[in-house]
Amino acid sequence: MTTLRLAIVGAGPAGIYAADLLIKAERHFDVSIDLFEHLPAPYGLVRYGVAPDHPRIKGIITALREVLDRGDIRFFGNVRYGVDVTLDDLKKHYNAVIFATGAITDAPLAIPGIELEGSYGAADFVSWFDGHPDVPRTWPLEAQSVAVIGNGNVALDVSRILAKHADDLLPTEIPDNVYEILKSSPVTDVHVFGRRGPAQVKFTPLELRELGEMRDVDMIVYDEDFELDEASKAAIASNKQVFVINKVLNQWRERPVGEASRRLHLHFYAKPLEITSDADGRVASIRYERTRPDGAGSVEGTGEIREIEIQAIYRAVGYFGSPLADIPFDERHGVIPNHEGQALADDNSVIPGVYATGWIKRGPVGLIGHTKSDAMETIQHVVNDQASWWAPTHPDEQSIVELLTSRGVEFTTIDGWHQLDQHELALGEAEGRLRKKVVPRDEMIRVSNT
Known part of the structure; x- marks a missing residue:
């Protein structure tokens, strides 16, 4: 059976929902999904965009954690798209990419x-x-x-x-x-x-x-x-x-x-x-x-x-969204130009293999719950566009690990996130607090990769 090797850039709710919905979607092929995140930890704006005195809203992390902890989606943290991996790299290792980078400015x-x-x-x-x-x-x-x-x-x-x-x-x-x-x-x-x-x-x-x-x-x-x-x-x-x-x-x-x-x-x-x-x-x-x-x-x-x-x-x-290397960008609206999640070129033609979901697709409107229906629309096109997927030369799962390692990228994994999570919770418990968030990037990586 054919296997879709899919890269998702952005491990916030939009990216995680897209991965989960694809795995659960009715389809006639297998899937292998890798999430790439420029931060060492997942969850995007739920971790870094919700005020610390909003634990009820942060409860959505529980649902996102369940998706990542199933083990059928790989997480690569501390990987910067456009620097550590490029669009050309993704085309060599995957059949398609979904950008779920949100809007952070x-x-x-x-x-x-x-x-x-x-x-x-x-x-x-x-x-x-x-x-x-x-x-x-x-x-x-x-x-x-x-x-x-x-x-x-x-x-x-x-x-x-x-x-x-x-x-x-x-x-x-x-x-x-x-x-x-x-x-x-x-x-x-x-x-x-x-x-x-x-x-x-x-x-x-x-x-x-x-x-x-x-x-x-x-x-x-x-x-x-x-x-x-x-x-x-x-x-x-x-x-x-x-x-x-x-x-x-x-x-x-x-x-x-x-x-x-x-x-x-x-x-x-x-x-x-x-x-x-x-x-x-x-x-x-x-x-x-x-x-x-x-x-x-x-x-x-x-x-x-x-x-x-x-x-x-x-x-x-x-x-407001930020432009991505080698991807068209709508400077007025801060989004990737798209038709229902299919990225569009300057002449409004569909770009094969490139998709968007979340705020980088529709702009920073709607609550987190809207992200699921947004991802469903994009995923439906990914499923239906099989004929125009990329044909990667290195589709095996280990090859992207070897590429990142060869470039000296100190990437983190979901197991590393668990270590960082437990470390932060332990720091907080010692002082009677919910958690103490580790802030420096190098310390996040050190704790994750110990």
Whole structure:
């Protein structure tokens, strides 16, 4: 029977789901799947993009672990596509490749002053507080008043980590260096800005509730933001999620405030216009325009300009994909151009053997659950495209191991991940914590390959 040798680049949920779905799919051939990941550990944004105080969301790792632990999918960590292995290499060893590399950089925000010192991308900050091995170990938390632009879950994660007392993060897997820096943060006020109203936010009720559970942090909402138009009233009446969000926000309106040492302000109908600077070229304030519903489901400007003094700003307006060597890339949308997961050339013709799934396929939209249906669509094309698969010259499973070894690549395996996982759990248990995440890449590799 024919065997499909498949490479998947990216071992986050998108890549792991794709591998699992192919193994379970109805097909007339055997499969042999290798997952390649540039980090030494699997799970992608579930490990490095979810705040440490979100253990319930991180529970998805349990399902992903079950897939990898079956033993029918090989994992090669610490392997960089385009450096350690190229597209030409993959064509020599596999019949096809699926790119599941996600979106890990910040989408741009085109307002004056966004480039000033003290202006940061949310994705970079999340990578830092999640202990990503490829970002600096330090972070300049020197501001008393901080702005966060965005009304999605990432904006709330960033706001919560900035406002929360560091000691309340100790039971989580927060890295030691992150705890120490958060502990010394002088922050007193975090301002979250969204250009639309409270009935149009993109965060989920769970995220919002958790925001209000922080110790010694006042939730500040403004009555002027709750004069709802008919469209907002209809959304609250017809959508359970919007209904719950509206209920939580209105409960906060009734809370007493003024006793907490920190405050988290939610500013709706606030369109950021400009970040101003001080004499040293650092962030000094945010200027924004009050907006109002336009009657067509969006908002329009009122002409009223307001300004709040801040010393730092984080943009959380979305993630953006990164180009991959020898693969077409849509610079506008940050994705691999594709038709239902089949990669497309510049002339819109299908590129044989090259596929995409997850955020690098559709952009950074949807929750983790959407990734399964996304992968199913891609996998169906892989199965149906057998006639156009590559014809590798070295399809045996050992040949890729020999290639990586010959190039001196210190790759990690699923057994190595188990060792690192147990090591982190043991470090945490010794201090009564969930785990202590190992941050330096070389230490992750050393523990994995011992």
